[in-house]
Amino acid sequence: MTAPTLPLPLAGRPAHSTRRAVLTGAGGAAAALVLATAASVRSAASASADTRVAAEVKAEFLHGWRGYQDIAWGYDEVRPISRTRHDFFAAGHTFGLSIVEALDTLFLMGESAEAARCCDWIEAHLDPAQDASVQVFEAVIRLVGGVLAGYQATGRPAMLRRARELADRLLPAFTASPTGLPYTHVNLRTGAVHGDVATLAEIGSNAMEFGLLSRLTGDSRYYDASVRAYRAAFSRRSSLDLLGTSLHVETGRWADTASVAPDAPVDSFYEYLWMAGAQLGDRTLTGWYRALTAAILRHQAVRVGGRLWFRAVDFRTGRARGPVRQQELGAFYAGLLAKGGALDEGVAYFDAWTAVLDRFPVLPEAVDCTTLEPVDRSGLLRPEYANAAFDLWRATGQDRFRSAAYRWFTAMRERQRVPGGYSTLHDVTAPVGAAHAYADLTPGYWFAENLKYLWLMFSATPRFDYRAGLLSTEGKALVGLRSTWV
Ligand code: DMJ
Secondary structure, three states: OOOOOOOOOOOOOOOOOOOOHHHOOOHHHHHHOOOOOHHHOOOOOOOOOOHHHHHHHHHHHHHHHHHHHHHHOOOOEEEOOOOEEEOOOEOOEOOOHHHHHHHHHHHHOOOHHHHHHHHHHHHHHOOOOOOOEEEHHHHHHHHHHHHHHHHHHHOOHHHHHHHHHHHHHHOHHHHOOOOOOOOOEEEOOOOOEEOOEEEHHHHHOOHHHHHHHHHHHOOOHHHHHHHHHHHHHHOOOOOOOOOOOEEEOOOOOEOOOEEOOOOOOOHHHHHHHHHHHHHHOOHHHHHHHHHHHHHHHHHOEEEEOOEEEEOOEEOOOOOEOOOOEEEHHHHHHHHHHHHOOOHHHHHHHHHHHHHHHHHOOOOOOEEEOOOOOEEEOOEOOOOHHHHHHHHHHHHHOOHHHHHHHHHHHHHHHHHHEEOOEEOOEOOOOOOOOOHHHEOOOEOHHHHHHHHHHHHHHHHOOOOEOOOOOEEOOOOOEEEOEOOOOO
16 A cells, blocks of 8 residues: 655645734635646636625524524534533533634625634634543534634634644544544543544545645645545445445444445545545545445436435445435535536436425435435434535536525525524424424534525625635635635
8 A cells, every 4th residue: 555645745835924814814825725626616706696695694694693602602502592502522521613613604704803703712712632532523524624714714823723733632543543544532632542433424524624734734644644544445345336334443344334325424435535636636536536436326326206316225235225215414415426527416416305395495304215205304404405506506607506595595594593593403394483393503514504605606705716615524615715804
């Protein structure tokens, strides 16, 4: 096996001026990143802004943001109805998750002072050395990614230092592993690791953040860890070029035999193969994406009632396992397929989800693809449908994807807006406003993703490079934030 190398390292290259750091934009670092496959991200920047819709979207974001500020500032997440707080990573520990999640959305929406306040909090209060065992996957995509996006937005050196501190404390999950497959949890203070069965999403969803961190610091350890983990998983593919769901970290053996792509918990493994490949010009990752995606399309794509879905199969034989069901979390795949060159399949898969939206204005967490009935009625304020609409709009320039996203937005506003922000639902089929339906949480990702995709589609903001910009699985603008910090 060859050691992974970091393409075009930026060792020692300052990303930003440290003078007037808060007022300095991100151009240097972002512009230096190479898009090996930029053709897949076609420009839709010429699309005109719809200022009325953009204003509606921003108003809703700020409604949620005010709820968080009033009730839970400095804590991870807000419970808007009970007006209480929720620790996301570990009970009794806060990382100010919603602050980190909201930072680059606020920047993109032109809320510079609020974004600066987020940076101030991160600098003063986000303790990366807490005696807490955290899930590495979530800490990377939310915290490392969020703080890095804050750095890309503001150029504040403290943001890069904080992202690096966090990553350094997460790295033992990779380096302590005999196979390179990461342990799922690490204690940030002691470095003790645990969790020796890792899902594919936990294995691969770090290459964008660690790749950027390696670029910005010139320290290849982060990206090397990512690629080693990816290689360990890819090398265990079946003769059909399919993967299972989770691997034993210490033995490298599969813990199961089902390929459930594009559902969780494998979803962003595939997403990051393509996205990190594009971000970093890493053709190895791009090649792995193509091989695995061709196999998923060959063995898992299935037409049900004329709609395109993906069924779970045995990864060794390709044999179908159980009825065709799909998680809402898989809806992002419509956009990923398009970005990776399978535009027709991406559009067809998006249309399948739109058929569910025709029945349930708030998408349920999982559906039976034959009946389109929910098999999990909860509505967790998920962003995946809007994410796919954004990607397909960028790929095609077609307005129908913006219209679909707007419809999704208005349903969310009608059914999930509450006085203290936005709330998850126990049951998307309950009557609008039924008190028992509310599950009382604004997830951190709502601040990072849901309204960012809408805002980017309708605002034509000069703060985002629509041609080359890249968002992580958590919606963090790791590439393409523009230096119009005013
Ligand atoms: C987010 O944390 C990310 O989008 C992740 O990749 C999947 N799940 C949530 C949102 O639903």
